[in-house]
Structures are given as C-alpha cells and as structure tokens.
C-alpha cells in the first residue's frame with residue numbers, strides 16, 4: 001500500500017483584522033515532508049501517528065507539505081493557493097497512491113475561498129480520480145458541507161472540547177482507512193445541519209458528557225463506523241458555518257443519513273443547556289474585588305488568540321488598576337515590541353513602558369505604566385498533553401502597579417499551568433488571575449481556583465453573537481433565531 005499524508009490548517013475569524021499569511025504558517029508549523037523530525041505538538045501528532053502506523057504496516061508513506069497557523073483573520077488568497085498547489089504538486093510527484101490522509105482544522109477562509117478545505121479536497125479528488133480513498137481529520141470548530149463530504153471517503157472529527165483527543169481520532173481514522181483498504185468496510189457518510197451555532201464544551205457539567213458518550217457507544221455497532229459532531233466556529237461569516245452532525249456507516253448511505261439526523265436532533269434538543277455561559281465584564285470585576293482563599297480565574301474570552309483575536313488588549317489590566325486590585329496576574333499578553341525593550345534593559349530594571357493595545361482596531365487603548373522587569377526567557381514554551389510542547393517565542397514578565405504580566409513575542413493561549421511555573425509566576429497566592437483563553441483551560445484549574453468565570457470582555461471574539469455584523473451566515477440559525485428546526489415544542 002502507498003499512503004500520502006499532508007497537513008493544512010488554520011481557523012479563520014472573519015471579523016478579525018490581522019490577515020493570516022505564509023509567515024504565520026512558517027512560524028507555527030511548516031514541514032516539507034519530514035514531520036517526524038519535529039517535536040510532538042497538537043499540529044504534528046496526527047500525521048506523525050499516520051507515518052508511524054503506516055510504516056508499521058509495511059506501507060510506503062509519502063509526505064506532502066505540513067503547514068498550520070494560529071487562528072487570526074482571513075488568509076491571504078495567494079498564500080492559500082501557494083500551499084494548496086504545493087500539496088497538489090507533492091501528491092502528483094508521489095505517483096500512484098492507494099490512500100490519502102489529511103489533517104486539517106476546518107474553518108480556513110481565504111480571500112476568494114469560503115471553504116479552503118472543500119476547495120483543496122475537491123481538487124485532490126479531481127486529480128487522483130474516484131478509486132483513491134481519502135480520509136480527513138478535523139477540529140470540531142470547523143465548517144463542513146456536502147462538497148467536503150462528497151469529495152472524501154471518511155471524515156473523523158475531534159469529540160472533545162477542550163481538545164484532548166486529536167491523537168485518538170487520528171488513530172480512529174487510520175484504523176478505518178486500513179479496514180477500507182483491506183476491503184473489510186465500505187464507508188458511506190451522511191451529514192445533518194443542526195441549524196445552531198455557539199460553543200459547546202464536552203467536559204463541563206451538562207448534557208454534552210452524555211451526548212459524547214452516546215456517540216462512542218454507537219460506534220462499531222450495527223453498521224455504524226464513526227459519529228462526529230462538528231460544533232462549528234462561531235466567528236465566521238460564511239454560508240457553510242454552523243453545527244453539523246456527521247455519521248459514517250458501513251455500506252449504508254440511508255443509515256448514515258438516519259444516524260446523522262437522529263444525533264443531530266438529539267444535539268439540537270440539548271443545545272441551550274450545552275452552550276457555554278458567559279459572565280459580563282462588570283459582574284466579573286465585582287467578583288475580582290473579593291479576596292478569597294484561592295484565586296479567581298477570569299478568562300478574557302474576547303481577546304483569546306485561539307479564536308483569532310490578537311491577544312493584546314489591556315481592558316482587564318486597566319480595570320484591575322482602576323479597581324485597586326493589586327495582587328493579580330495577567331497572561332499571556334502579545335507584545336513583541338515591549339518584550340524586546342525588556343530584554344534590552346534586563347531583569348531588575350524599571351522603566352516607563354507602553355503595553356498592549358497595538359495590533360487591531362478591537363485591541364483598544366494601550367496601557368502606559370512603570371514596569372519592573374522580573375523575568376526573561378528566549379524561545380520559551382509551555383507543556384501540553386504528554387510530551388507535547390507549545391512554543392510561545394520570547395517571554396518577559398513585568399510587574400505594573402503590583403500586577404504581574406507575562407508578555408510574549410508569539411500569540412498564544414494558556415495550555416497548562418507551566419505557563420506560570422516555567423516563567424517565575426506564582427499562581428496560588430494571587431487574588432485574581434486573568435488569562436487570554438476561552439474554555440480549554442477549564443479542567444486544569446478545578447482544584448486551585450475559588451471560581452472560574454468565562455467573561456464577555458471587549459474584543460475581537462465578542463461572544464454576544466447578536467451583536468456581530470453577520471451578513472452571510474445561513475439563517476435561520478440558533479441562537480439568532482429561536483427554533484429553526486421546530487423541535488422545541
């Protein structure tokens with residue numbers, strides 16, 4: 001057997017101003033056919049697994065381009081075309097292949113392309129013909145429609161949010177592809193539009209736990225091979241956005257359609273209780289003034305880089321200072337210029353520094369203050385699952401008005417508590433800590449916080465969907481429309 005593997009992904013916030021370009025891919029993940037030489041990370045692990053598994057089967061595994069960028073605004077059209085054409089050329093150069101496995105995020109939008117994944121896979125299908133099997137792994141915050149389903153054979157999507165199953169789903173997809181190539185199964189896919197948008201964590205108390213368990217329980221039984229709920233990415237104004245339910249069955253298209261509808265409607269019925277509740281900025285600040293036995297954790301959700309925001313707003317810093325809150329920490333905050341100045345003056349120096357508020361109209365004003373440089377580190381990183389590492393560029397930790405701030409040269413989220421512990425910031429003794437995250441950290445902080453709030457701060461990724469200037473989103477869609485499927489009764 002001959003297997004071709006490649007990676008192409010980013011998550012596009014069409015409301016964000018910072019364009020995504022080739023430099024954003026080369027600085028995060030760029031490998032021209034040698035993914036095994038890179039350290040494990042969420043962007044490398046699926047293809048590393050397919051390479052290892054394929055070789056263990058005695059297959060010839062050929063690699064194309066692997067490219068992944070952090071979420072931001074619309075990808076530059078010519079840069080998307082360059083990467084797409086590179087993968088198509090790599091595939092052509094590979095000669096005859098039996099199967100293709102692609103790791104993509106989903107929700108990549110480029111100038112002139114609402115659906116980069118669909119465009120790429122349709123072109124791949126056209127190039128290789130109907131016989132070659134195509135398998136795709138996606139993040140659940142993607143967009144998916146019939147063009148991607150029609151051009152591929154098997155799609156497997158993450159089941160967990162926070163995302164902790166990219167490796168397991170890569171394994172699922174590999175096993176399904178192996179059985180398909182052996183002639184044991186004949187995958188058929190069905191897709192159901194749930195007519196809903198939002199954020200639906202799978203680990204908070206609530207109905208998504210049972211829903212996810214039900215998907216697992218159905219897989220591998222009665223002809224059902226795989227079930228995936230594509231949650232969708234809510235900050236994208238494109239016609240294919242929204243939650244969709246995908247079913248893959250063995251040789252039975254009608255069953256796939258039926259299962260997709262059954263689980264899609266089941267999800268629709270729990271959507272209101274399943275959606276992430278946000279706290280207003282005012283309520284969060286009132287809570288932050290209270291001194292507890294453990295820190296309050298504030299997720300500064302509208303400025304989190306994971307949904308395409310710059311990660312450089314200072315609204316929370318300003319609010320803490322104005323409220324007289326001193327024993328606090330804020331991390332991470334993207335400001336390469338301030339980091340460079342801190343490296344110039346060195347640890348222990350005090351200087352007047354302009355912080356944040358630089359990179360897009362939603363960034364708001366910078367904060368001007370007297371900063372003491374506490375800690376510096378080049379090529380810093382944080383831990384992720386297992387031995388995965390997330391590079392965050394150079395780091396400078398400063399103290400301003402008693403508040404410790406971790407500045408980075410690379411846009412990032414908090415992935416683990418190592419963001420504090422590796423950079424000289426104590427966590428447990430703070431009154432309040434604010435992080436530029438949405439939800440992925442929730443399970444990390446259960447023991448050592450007195451409360452966690454997901455706060456509707458000002459910023460690019462405003463969670464008040466009704467306030468966003470959608471023009472091309474398919475309607476009706478919940479929560480903008482009350483009951484699009486008419487199942488609320």
Ligand SMILES: [Zn+2]
Nearest residue numbers: 139140141163
């Ligand atoms: Zn995601």
